[in-house]
Structures are given as structure tokens and as C-alpha cells.
Amino acid sequence: MRFQLTDDQVALRGGVREMLARRFGPEALRAAVEEPGRLDRTLWRELGAAGFFALRLPEAAGGVGLGLPEAVLAFEEAGRALLPGPLVATHLAAGEVPGAATGETVVTAVGNGLVEWLAGADVVRGDGGAVGAVPLRSVDPLTPLHRVPTGMGVPPVAVLLTAAEQLGSATRACELAVQHARTREQFGRPIGAFQAVQHLCAEMLVRTETARAAVYAAAVTADPADIGTARLLADEAAVRGARDCLQVHGGMGFTWEFEVHLHLKRAWVRTHRAGPATESEENLAAELLADPV
Amino acid sequence: MNLTDTPEEEEFRARLRQWLGRALPALPPKPSPDDWPGRRAYDLGWQSSLYDAGYGEVHWGSTPTMRLIFLEETEKAGAPYVGANFVGLLHAGPTIAAEGTPEQRERWLPPILRGDEVWCQGFSEPDAGSDLAALRTRARRDGDDYVVTGSKIWTSHAEVADWCELLVRTDPDAPRHRGISWLAMPMDAPGITVRPLRTLAGSAEFAEVFLDEVRVPVANRVGDENDGWRVTMVTLSFERGTAFVGEVVACRRALRELAVEARKNGRWDDPVLRRRLGRLNAEFRALWRLTQWNVSEAELGGGVPGVGGSVFKLRYSHARQELYDAAADVLGPESLDLDRPWVLDRLSSLSYTIAAGTSQIQRNIVAERILGLPKGR
Numbered sequence A: 001m002r003f004q005l006t007d008d009q010v011a012l013r014g015g016v017r018e019m020l021a022r023r024f025g026p027e028a029l030r031a032a033v034e035e036p037g038r039l040d041r042t043l044w045r046e047l048g049a050a051g052f053f054a055l056r057l058p059e060a061a062g063g064v065g066l067g068l069p070e071a072v073l074a075f076e077e078a079g080r081a082l083l084p085g086p087l088v089a090t091h092l093a094a095g096e097v098p099g100a101a102t103g104e105t106v107v108t109a110v111g112n113g114l115v116e117w118l119a120g121a122d123v124v125r126g127d128g129g130a131v132g133a134v135p136l137r138s139v140d141p142l143t144p145l146h147r148v149p150t151g152m153g154v155p156p157v158a159v160l161l162t163a164a165e166q167l168g169s170a171t172r173a174c175e176l177a178v179q180h181a182r183t184r185e186q187f188g189r190p191i192g193a194f195q196a197v198q199h200l201c202a203e204m205l206v207r208t209e210t211a212r213a214a215v216y217a218a219a220v221t222a223d224p225a226d227i228g229t230a231r232l233l234a235d236e237a238a239v240r241g242a243r244d245c246l247q248v249h250g251g252m253g254f255t256w257e258f259e260v261h262l263h264l265k266r267a268w269v270r271t272h273r274a275g276p277a278t279e280s281e282e283n284l285a286a287e288l289l290a291d292p293v
Numbered sequence B: 001m002n003l004t005d006t007p008e009e010e011e012f013r014a015r016l017r018q019w020l021g022r023a024l025p026a027l028p029p030k031p032s033p034d035d036w037p038g039r040r041a042y043d044l045g046w047q048s049s050l051y052d053a054g055y056g057e058v059h060w061g062s063t064p065t066m067r068l069i070f071l072e073e074t075e076k077a078g079a080p081y082v083g084a085n086f087v088g089l090l091h092a093g094p095t096i097a098a099e100g101t102p103e104q105r106e107r108w109l110p111p112i113l114r115g116d117e118v119w120c121q122g123f124s125e126p127d128a129g130s131d132l133a134a135l136r137t138r139a140r141r142d143g144d145d146y147v148v149t150g151s152k153i154w155t156s157h158a159e160v161a162d163w164c165e166l167l168v169r170t171d172p173d174a175p176r177h178r179g180i181s182w183l184a185m186p187m188d189a190p191g192i193t194v195r196p197l198r199t200l201a202g203s204a205e206f207a208e209v210f211l212d213e214v215r216v217p218v219a220n221r222v223g224d225e226n227d228g229w230r231v232t233m234v235t236l237s238f239e240r241g242t243a244f245v246g247e248v249v250a251c252r253r254a255l256r257e258l259a260v261e262a263r264k265n266g267r268w269d270d271p272v273l274r275r276r277l278g279r280l281n282a283e284f285r286a287l288w289r290l291t292q293w294n295v296s297e298a299e300l301g302g303g304v305p306g307v308g309g310s311v312f313k314l315r316y317s318h319a320r321q322e323l324y325d326a327a328a329d330v331l332g333p334e335s336l337d338l339d340r341p342w343v344l345d346r347l348s349s350l351s352y353t354i355a356a357g358t359s360q361i362q363r364n365i366v367a368e369r370i371l372g373l374p375k376g377r
């Protein structure tokens, strides 16, 4: 057993982080928020060229030939950077839908009663191309949503990659909270010296690191119960992390300007992408009876 | 990242399983919780069979991964855990191994490993709990002895211990952390009074220990005089992630048994209860993965020792309490019957957020040492 990132995995994660910081930094994020519904096709192709979508395709098929753990690390970074677009659906379409792997084609998929980025995508997978889809006013400015009459089962890999995005978001929220707690002063000292604030931050880290172990393990085993576990813990870490980060920022946390609301709203969107949490809970309950004690 | 055994680990696991298959049926019946001499004999006997089989040193002589496998397999097989050997194997022993002189190691380590002597831990005092460095038990030098006077509290297994790892103040004028020394005190020395304390679970797990002019040879001091704080901290970070391995395995088994019980008594039909158990399954699966993560980190020498432990302990101690609360939900009114399974476990789980550093103290540690927030007040 060696349940730690390999040097190559650390390098891959660093590479993705560096690329996203360069191509989708704070200004790009703000610009994207002001132009809801527009997908940056140049960036999408750059992601394709960097292998983001073809990561798990065999080299013989023009892919990068890496596995789920590497994909999870890349999606963690995407979540951290709040990178918009139907990333998971396009990644899953690589090798199946022409142009998906290279980033030429943007692919979305009908999910659990919702479709993300329907207007911005070239191809819609599942359920007859989302007939009868009705747009809704999405709570997340960076995820246009349509409601569809029927739901589709979500593939386990999509659930896992979504959990990886949640993990990245949770990590970022914790970092933002800690940075702010170190520098913002009230009552003549940094607010991070107050135990109430310290304990909020500590719990954020605990939730994030527990979720990290669950997400990475699921990436190694691809076991359905491990994926369900990853999903439940990562959802919790992302949603509660964003909430606590908001709290630590005070009034600034309630503004449109500060990025935490984008983390919270996207985290909410992602909690629905994988179907109802109760379903994952039921599956994990049933699993308890599956093996003899 | 991988979660599979290396050939070496696989072989270790297979040999251990084989041995457990032979050793466990030969175990004597488990003594009742109130039978202290019986418990002492049982726990020492188990350690002695481990020693004979070559597993005596596994707690500090082997790599973190081997320790993980050992604890996982022994718990899965239903073998006893360290019991009264806890302090000897997991605390005082490692301290002596790391900081003792060759003579001290020769004197104290073999009896711990062979299962001959029991140790207890005399750290906490009535006025020094979370703030351990406030301890006041005084040790005055008199020739080749220290003369120790003061009192300790919450000392687990004090009644059956042969030795006590004792923190004393040797320099009352020095800054708090610099006037403390670490002594090995024989529990049969004149001047020691042990008064058992009953826990809320009804048994006498720990005790008050009163020390009245107890003479402890200076030769029993491990580390330099007034350097006891550092000596202790070395060991507090020693276990590196494996402290709760067996317990997590045990919790996962309890959860499965709970599901079976719920199916039997009809509670399983309640979707709220089912989902609660499903969440707990996720919780303990994740805690198991976090254990593996921390162990691999320790194995590779990365991370700050003990720090992953705080994250783990915070989450685990809470989850364990949730588990037994869920058990009470499954049992219904029977959760008030002490003879039902899980009811005593529910009571003892209440100590998890207190013993070995309360959850509040763990959060302080995470905030200040991992996240680098300014020192709180």
C-alpha cells in the first residue's frame, strides 16, 4: 500500500493548477460571471490540447493514457478554479463523440432532471437530446440550466469526477477563509486569533481532508460504495465549506464581488448532478447488508 | 496512489492470519470488566503469546504500514487489543525506546514486550488537564532519589500497574514547560495511594493517585532533568496515525451488525433510520481511507507527525458517538437496558471527545499548527 500521490501525480496536479491560474484567473472568472451563458471556446480547445478531456483515453486512441486518479486530480483543480462548462460530460464523451477529446466539440448530458449548458453545447447525450427542455433562471451564474421532464441515471465516473470538483472547491474555500482570518483585524487582533473563528476553520479542514481520502480512494478502486462515500463526503465538504468561508468573511462574504458565493452556488448545482443524496445513502445502507458480518 | 499490499505486506498478512487462526481458539474466556486481576492476566497473557510468535514489537518496531495490517487483521479476527498494555506498548515503551539510556531500555522494554509488566500514565492532575504544563506534582532532589509529592487523576489502569510514567515538576522557578521531568515510578513504592474512580459506565477504569514523599531513584529519569516536556511530546507524536486502526475496523463491524439487527426488529423499514446508517457507512469508510492515507504519509516520512492524527481524531471521536446514538435508535426502548449490546459502548463512547486531548483542544491544534492561524486566546 502506498496511498499518497506519486511524484508524477503531484506534477500533473501542479501543471493543471498552473495552467488554470494562467488561463482562468480572477479576472477571467469575473468576466465569465458578467457574460453568463457564454462558453470560452478558445479555452475549451486549450483544455483539449492539454489533454484534459482525453486524459483517460488510451495513447493508441490519441489519448493521454492515464487513469481515474489522474482525472480526479485534474477535476479537483477545475473545481478549485471554478472552471465553467460541461467538463464532466465532455470528458466522458472523449473517444465516443467526435471532437470531444480535442475540445472541438462541447458535449453536455441529460442528468437527473437537469441539463447544464444546453445552449452552449454542440452535442447533448442521453434521453433523445433533451426534448421538452425548459430553461430556468439558474442560481449559479456560471452554470446555465434547463429542466427536462425525465431523468437519466448518472454514470459512476461522472459522480466521482463531480466529487473531485467538490473537493477542489472545499479546499479553496478553506484556504480563502484561513487567508482572511490571518489578515483581517478586529478588536486589535487578527480575527483568526478568536477561537470561534479558529474552530470554524479547523472543521473546514477536517471535512476537506476526510473527503480527500474518500475521493482519492474511490479513484483508486472505482468501487461503487467508495464512489458513493466520496460523493456524500465531498458534497458536505464543499457546501458547508463555502458556507463557513462566507461566514468568516463577514459582510464581504455576502457580496457579488467576492468569489465565495460562486463556490457555494456551484457546489449546490453539483450536489444535484449526481442524483439525490438519499439515493447514495440508501445504496450505502444496502451495502451494509450485502456482506455477511 | 495504490491501496494494494506489496508482496512483503501480503506475506505478512497471510502469516498473521494463519497464526491468529491457531492462537485465538486457545484464548481463555474474557474476564468481566470488574475483574481487575483477571483483566491484567488476560491482557498480559495475550501480549506474551504475541511475543512468542514474534509480534511482540509490532507496535514500535515495525513500519506504520505493517502496524496497520497487524491491527486490521487482529481486530478482524476478533483478537484482543492492547488493553492494560496500552501505556506500556503505545506510550511509555516508545518513549523509553526513543529517549532512554541503553540500561533503561534493557530494564523496562523486555518486560513490556514479553507481557510481564503493566504501565500507567500519570500526567493529568486536578488542576492540569488540557493545560498539562500547569502540572504541580513536585519532585525534590535528595541524594540519588527524587522525593515526589502531589496528586494525579484519571490514571487509567493504575490499580494493576507495576510502573507509572510520571510527569513531575523539578524546577518550580523555570518557565512552565522547562521545569518538568519524566520519571518511571514503581507503583509499589511507599507513599502511593490509589483511589479508584468509577466512570459513568459503572466500572473503575481510572483512578486518583496520591503521592506523599514517594522516593524515585534519579536513575529512573528518562531524558535530562527539566527536559520532560520535550521527551513527552516526542512520544505524543509517535504513533503516527495508527492509534485507532482497530477501533475503526470494530466500528465498521458494529455498523453491519446494527443493520442486521434493524432488519430483524423492523426498524430497517424506516427510511430515515436506513439513511442514517448509510451515512455512517460512508463516514467509517472515509475514516478507514483517511487512516490509510495518514499511515502512508508516515511511512514516507512526509507531513508533520501527529497533525494528521488531530484531523482524524476530531472526526472519528464524533463519528463513534454518532454510531452508538444510531444504535440506540435501532434498539428503541431496549437501548435503556445495560445488558443489550451497544449500550455500554454508547456510554464509553462519551469519553472519546475528552480523553487524549478534548475536541476543542484538537481544533486549537489544527487551527494553530496546521492552518497557521495566530495563537488563540
Ligand SMILES: Cc1cc2nc3c(=O)[nH]c(=O)nc-3n(C[C@H](O)[C@H](O)[C@H](O)COP(=O)(O)OP(=O)(O)OC[C@H]3O[C@@H](n4cnc5c(N)ncnc54)[C@H](O)[C@@H]3O)c2cc1C
Binding pocket: B120, B121, B122, B123, B124, B125, B126, B128, B129, B130, B131, B153, B154, B155, B156, B157, B205, B206, B351, B354, B355, B356, B357, B358, B359, B360, B361, B364
Ligand atoms: C476515559 C479517560 C481516560 C483517561 N486516562 C488518562 C490517563 O491514563 N492518564 C492521564 O494522565 N490522563 C488521563 N485522562 C485525562 C484526560 O487526558 C483529560 O481528561 C483531558 O486532557 C481533559 O482534561 P480535564 O479533564 O482536566 O478537562 P479540562 O481541561 O478542565 O476541560 C474542560 C472543558 O474545557 C475545555 N477547554 C479547556 N481548555 C480549553 C481551551 N484552551 N480552549 C477551548 N476549550 C478548552 C475542554 O475542551 C473541556 O470541554 C483520561 C481521561 C478519560 C476521560
